[in-house]
Amino acid sequence: MRRVNGTEHAEAVGVMLDLCNEERIRRLGSLELLHAIRGAKLRNVGDTHLWSRRAATVDVSPLVAASLAVWAAAGMPEDADDGIQIF
Secondary structure (H helix, E strand, O other), X not given: OOOOOXXXXXXXXXXXXXXXXXXXXXXXXXXXXXXXXXXXEEEEEOOEEEEEOOOOOOOOHHHHHHHHHHHHHHOOOHHHOOOOXXX
């Protein structure tokens, strides 16, 4: 396990926003994630954005986790799929 820093977190949000805007990602079945998406708000941090926990109307933790997972998966080498499981 490793902690992500603020820059990496902002990159994760950017990747998720880009994929959503380009309609290259979709949500399958999780009501918690759907509610997080619908209630999420962005906050500006310099020239980047982060998901705002304070301004959101719901728990955005599922969206934060999904953003970080998608960002991490996007940065993996293509041949790194040996034994990787996404639940």
